[in-house]
Every structure is written in C-alpha cells, then in structure tokens.
Amino acid sequence: MLRITVLVSGGGTNLQAVIDGIESGFIQDAEIGLVISSNPKAYSLERAKKHNIKYMVIGKTNYPDAEARTNALINALDEAKTDLIILAGYMSILDSKMIEAYRGRIINIHPSLIPQFCGQGFYGKHVHEAVLASGVSETGATVHYVDEGIDTGPIILQEKVPVLEGDTADTLAARVLKTEHKILREALKIVIASINKKGDR
Numbered sequence: 001m002l003r004i005t006v007l008v009s010g011g012g013t014n015l016q017a018v019i020d021g022i023e024s025g026f027i028q029d030a031e032i033g034l035v036i037s038s039n040p041k042a043y044s045l046e047r048a049k050k051h052n053i054k055y056m057v058i059g060k061t062n063y064p065d066a067e068a069r070t071n072a073l074i075n076a077l078d079e080a081k082t083d084l085i086i087l088a089g090y091m092s093i094l095d096s097k098m099i100e101a102y103r104g105r106i107i108n109i110h111p112s113l114i115p116q117f118c119g120q121g122f123y124g125k126h127v128h129e130a131v132l133a134s135g136v137s138e139t140g141a142t143v144h145y146v147d148e149g150i151d152t153g154p155i156i157l158q159e160k161v162p163v164l165e166g167d168t169a170d171t172l173a174a175r176v177l178k179t180e181h182k183i184l185r186e187a188l189k190i191v192i193a194s195i196n197k198k199g200d201r
C-alpha cells in the first residue's frame with residue numbers, strides 16, 4: 001500500500017480528485033496518509049477532516065523561519081512514512097533539501113501545457129490571464145515530477161483544453177480544472193505502477 005502525502009494551500013479540488021479516485025477504486029494500492037496545508041484556513045483541511053485523513057498546517061504562520069519550516073515538513077513526511085508527495089494547489093516553493101530527500105517521489109499539477117505559461121509568477125489565475133492575453137486557441141494541464149526548478153521536472157502526463165470565444169480567466173480556469181482532476185488521477189496510476197515495478201519503496 002503506497003502512502004501518499006498531499007501538500008495543499010487552497011480549496012483542494014485536486015486533493016478531492018485524489019480522494020475520490022482512491023475511494024472509487026480507480027486508484028488502487030495507495031492511501032492518503034497525511035494532508036499538509038501551508039494555509040491554516042484552506043478548505044482542503046475540511047476535505048481531509050470529512051474523509052478522516054490526518055492533516056496538519058506547516059506554513060509561514062506557524063513556522064516563520066524557512067529552515068525550521070523545511071525541517072518540520074521533512075519530519076512530518078518521514079513520520080507519515082511517505083512514499084509519494086503530491087503538490088495539489090500548493091503555493092510554496094520546496095527547499096532543495098526537501099527535493100533531495102524525496103527526489104523522484106514528488107509530483108505537481110500545473111494548469112497549463114508546460115513549458116508554456118509556467119515558472120515564476122505563473123500560478124492560479126495568472127496562468128489563465130496570460131493564456132487569454134497571448135491569444136492561443138488551446139491550453140491544458142500538466143502533471144510533472146518536481147525538481148529544483150519551478151514547473152521544470154520531467155512531464156508525466158498532459159492534456160489539451162480549448163480556449164473558447166468569450167472565455168474569461170474564470171471560465172477558462174474552471175474548464176482546465178476539470179482536466180487537472182482527470183489527469184492527476186491518471187498520472188497517479190502511472191506513478192504508482194512505476195514505483196511498484198521498481199519495488200524500491
């Protein structure tokens with residue numbers, strides 16, 4: 001049974017997609033052992049509570065010092081016996097110490113077709129505003145492994161999403177979010193199978 005820790009900061013619809021994927025049996029051999037939010041007010045925490053998933057807050061509010069915050073994160077991940085970390089709407093950049101400790105075991109969902117519209121400053125609604133401003137006719141979502149860069153690790157899965165006439169950042173975000181949920185579950189199956197195949201848990 002692969003133990004997953006999900007890092008969140010906001011509403012948690014991607015967290016919910018993983019919870020639903022596991023509870024429906026679409027994703028097998030895995031469980032969410034812990035949800036860590038950087039934001040004490042994140043609705044993600046309500047979702048964890050509702051599904052009896054252990055949760056905790058580790059963020060600037062309770063760990064203002066960056067080094068202490070990274071150490072608290074690594075300790076929490078180790079104590080939860082984490083095999084795989086999912087960044088699901090997580091709004092902090094991971095310290096290289098954490099990347100090193102969990103290299104190849106951290107995945108992120110990004111609301112664009114990486115390498116387009118990603119990197120520093122491209123998060124949440126800013127991504128969709130940039131897509132609309134560019135005039136492209138399609139965008140999408142990407143699940144990728146996390147490395148020291150921002151949205152730069154090896155891509156696991158991507159799916160295109162059309163930009164429609166009259167789209168606003170909100171209507172586009174809502175359409176992309178549905179695809180995020182779909183490919184996050186599909187990517188999770190791929191990653192779990194690959195970890196099980198390697199057997200080096």
Ligand code: GRF
Binds near residue numbers: 109
């Ligand atoms: C999503 O668009 C995700 O791609 C981005 O944060 C947004 C909110 O995600 N990283 P969630 O609803 O909190 O999962």
